[in-house]
Amino acid sequence: MADRKIRVLVAKPGLDGHDRGAKVVARALRDAGMEVIYTGIRQTPHMIGEAALQEDVDVVGLSILSGAHLELFPAVIEACRDRGVAPENTLFFCGGIIPEDDIPALSDLGFRAVFGPGASTNDIVEFVREHVKAPA
């Protein structure tokens, strides 16, 4: 009866409406047997924090193509942290159009991986499976 499912929040902060990538990743994680909470485009950090809290997710994946990741992602992490969802207890990863120079800053924020254009969905699925925290 006990049935532990990996729950993943896939969210798109900011104002760009290009959600193809987020949808492809959501679908790949679904096909790998995970439960994916998909929240759609134009999410504020507050909305993402609330969804991560209420859905009790194991993983948060953010997609962004607007270039505002260094402005928005710290706010998203803070909104999550305010609600007890933090990189110490939840796996954070992100993807989109993100210059390599920015990756160290995102790692410092707590993102365990950054997937750019051309990343394979298999790699993303494997990454999540390997790094998801064991249930507390």
Added chain:
Amino acid sequence: MPPSGSLQARFLEGDRRALARLITEVENGTEAGRAALRALYRRAGRARTIGITGPPGAGKSTLTNQFAKALRARGQTVGIIAVDPSSPYTQGAILGDRVRMQELSSDPEIFMRSLASRGALGGLSAATLDVIAVLDAFGKDTILIETVGAGQDEVEIAGAAQTTVLVNTPGSGDDIQAMKAGIMEIADVLAVNKADLPGADLLVSQLRALLSLLPDRAWTPPIVKLIATEEVGIDDLVTACDDHWEFLASSGRLREQREERARHQILTLARSQLLAGLMDDEGGGGRLDHLTRAVADGELDPHTAAREWIDQEALA
């Protein structure tokens, strides 16, 4: 009292993160989840429960979103459970109901949780009743339960919620569809959403004609026209649900429903535990495999095989 700092203690203090975690434990059927249910069950039973069901794309999520806002405007706290289907092949799921409920996240008195159906076929998930009890024990005044997109036979919501709202839309089949048994019979309130589309009045008159053919019942489902995306008709819907609640309370149906729900839940849990017990006893014994091959080869019919399996396990 549970030890301070424990999940249950934090839950009782109103910690939403503890609520979220307890729902996970209950949903996963863990020992911690069952222990929490045991401890918290006495606190449940106070909330009103309203089910929202109907075919995919009828506007259930949009309507649930508006419904929650209307309840908040009346000073009530709200829990929302939204069920979406799990894949029969991979058991994965996309839970997308939050897309239509974005604006609710600014209100901490609304707690919304998405559940995957996890193989259950009745439009809910096996743990839905337990999750309702958790939100109820947390102190939510009203709990809205949105089903999987339901066709004709997904009627479990009627056993889970006190009031069932069936959402229909114009242009979704002739009146014979509505005459079929099943989902039409469980509606306490009939919502006609997208009422600005052609055919809305026709649908209303078809539903009315259908209701007139039902045997006289103590409660006749009201028909409410809505345009959920434009917040038109939401107050009428809330009023219709309030009227149904008054009827339940004054007629004694509320207590009857509670007993029916309790019996159904006991039977469902007993059934799954008996089956789990049989599977455990089976271990690596291979009796089930043996019977499976016999039925597949046509040597044995499935009824006899099931009987033999149960009897052998009982003897073992």
